Amino acid sequence: MTLPDRSTLSRREYARALVAVGGATALSACLDASSDGDENDDGSDVPPGTDDPDSLPARQHAWNEFAPRDDDGNVSPPAHHVLLPLALTERATADGEPTADARDITESTLRTLERAYEWSTDGLLFTLGYTPAYFERFDADLPETVDLPEPEALTSREDPAFDEFDALLHLASDRPEVVLEVEEGLFGEQEEPERNGVVLESDLADVFERVDENRRTGFVGEGLPAEHTDVSNVPDAVPEDAPFFMGFRSGFDRTQASEGRVTIDSGPFTDGTTQHVSSMDIQLEVWFEQENHYQRVSKMFSPEHAAAELVGEVGEELGTDSGLSDERIEATAADARQEGVVGHAQKAARGREDGEPRLLRRDFNTIDGDRPGLHFVSLQHEVEDFVRVREAMTGADLDVPSANNGILHYIFVNRRGNYLLPPRELRALPVANPDA
Numbered sequence: 001m002t003l004p005d006r007s008t009l010s011r012r013e014y015a016r017a018l019v020a021v022g023g024a025t026a027l028s029a030c031l032d033a034s035s036d037g038d039e040n041d042d043g044s045d046v047p048p049g050t051d052d053p054d055s056l057p058a059r060q061h062a063w064n065e066f067a068p069r070d071d072d073g074n075v076s077p078p079a080h081h082v083l084l085p086l087a088l089t090e091r092a093t094a095d096g097e098p099t100a101d102a103r104d105i106t107e108s109t110l111r112t113l114e115r116a117y118e119w120s121t122d123g124l125l126f127t128l129g130y131t132p133a134y135f136e137r138f139d140a141d142l143p144e145t146v147d148l149p150e151p152e153a154l155t156s157r158e159d160p161a162f163d164e165f166d167a168l169l170h171l172a173s174d175r176p177e178v179v180l181e182v183e184e185g186l187f188g189e190q191e192e193p194e195r196n197g198v199v200l201e202s203d204l205a206d207v208f209e210r211v212d213e214n215r216r217t218g219f220v221g222e223g224l225p226a227e228h229t230d231v232s233n234v235p236d237a238v239p240e241d242a243p244f245f246m247g248f249r250s251g252f253d254r255t256q257a258s259e260g261r262v263t264i265d266s267g268p269f270t271d272g273t274t275q276h277v278s279s280m281d282i283q284l285e286v287w288f289e290q291e292n293h294y295q296r297v298s299k300m301f302s303p304e305h306a307a308a309e310l311v312g313e314v315g316e317e318l319g320t321d322s323g324l325s326d327e328r329i330e331a332t333a334a335d336a337r338q339e340g341v342v343g344h345a346q347k348a349a350r351g352r353e354d355g356e357p358r359l360l361r362r363d364f365n366t367i368d369g370d371r372p373g374l375h376f377v378s379l380q381h382e383v384e385d386f387v388r389v390r391e392a393m394t395g396a397d398l399d400v401p402s403a404n405n406g407i408l409h410y411i412f413v414n415r416r417g418n419y420l421l422p423p424r425e426l427r428a429l430p431v432a433n434p435d436a
């Protein structure tokens with residue numbers, strides 16, 4: 001493992017690079033770096049968690065209330081993310097199914113995290129989700145109230161690998177040292193790692209092995225993408241203030257499903273949700289070097305957004321929605337024919353149900369593998385909702401050259417995974433049908 005060169009990077013760049021590397025040495029470097037700076041970044045003032053974890057929300061995905069809002073009132077997602085893939089160990093199972101002991105260790109580990117860190121973007125937010133492959137371990141099927149198919153290729157242009165391990169722990173915080181230290185605390189070799197008086201060490205390593213080759217990391221927020229122009233294939237043209245690599249704000253309040261909309265509302269997994277995770281490369285150089293701003297706005301939002309200058313440089317002219325009227329969404333097919341170009345946002349909005357967005361997107365930028373990409377994390381009531389919206393985004397029905405079909409020409413999906421995020425009460429190694 002090679003640590004990034006401290007002397008050539010700003011403190012923020014350095015911390016982000018350390019999250020990507022992971023491990024004990026990266027953590028101690030990150031703590032050193034965060035304690036030599038201004039007060040807000042001081043690793044020692046991470047707010048403590050709760051004495052009563054049962055007081056936390058029933059939904060693992062209840063994050064929005066615990067995140068700040070931007071000046072327009074949109075949720076500001078946590079800045080730093082780790083997706084930690086996990087496979088059950090043999091000693092945690094009997095006849096393939098997880099044991100009661102494994103379940104107890106998992107639950108007590110998660111409670112330890114909740115005692116150590118405030119449930120917020122300033123502390124730690126996390127979800128633990130399970131794949132269809134995990135639920136195959138049980139004789140019973142998932143209840144009909146849960147739609148969790150095996151992941152599959154969703155477009156003719158992709159040949160993705162699939163997440164077939166058991167579980168995925170999504171760690172998120174505004175503080176890079178928090179996501180690193182949790183991972184290290186749970187799985188590392190450190191002696192008694194501690195935060196806010198709570199010892200983080202647990203026996204989770206008896207229950208799960210990390211699937212390191214599929215570990216994923218990333219970041220989102222104003223200014224963070226532009227800090228990565230040192231990475232190959234990240235052009236200098238990435239705008240200074242953009243929160244995402246492709247140069248625009250995303251995730252407006254009114255283009256996101258509410259947490260309520262994506263929540264399973266009947267059966268034993270009530271208060272759970274489903275999660276789709278796809279990982280993709282972005283051809284950023286082509287996007288920035290062969291396109292001008294007008295074309296980029298047309299392809300990201302709609303041709304009308306470009307002609308009427310609705311967006312601003314990075315989306316600062318937009319408030320709590322993407323400026324898409326119903327007419328503009330309905331005009332997608334006509335724009336394809338008449339303008340020869342359609343926008344990603346306008347196309348994807350065709351997947352709304354009764355005028356409401358179906359997906360709660362929690363995606364973030366990455367430079368895993370030293371190339372720019374996106375880990376697209378999306379929550380929805382049923383995985384079928386994701387599939388429908390993805391179809392709308394693909395726009396196979398549209399009569400438009402592929403290079404002008406939104407952003408499809410620039411993204412390459414490498415992996416897909418589907419997960420059930422059970423309600424908090426059932427988050428520790430649930431059986432497939434708790435009612436059976």
Ligand code: HEM
Binds near residue numbers: 244344358389
């Ligand atoms: C690099 C990849 C991507 C980038 C840079 C990107 C960017 C954006 C932007 C800028 C918007 C408009 C702002 C907003 O509505 O929040 C948007 C909307 C949206 N995107 Fe993406 N996106 C990407 C991939 C995807 C993928 C893979 C999906 C999966 C289906 C998706 C689904 C959506 C949806 C559902 C909307 C909102 C549509 C509505 O208003 O109903 N995006 N995206």
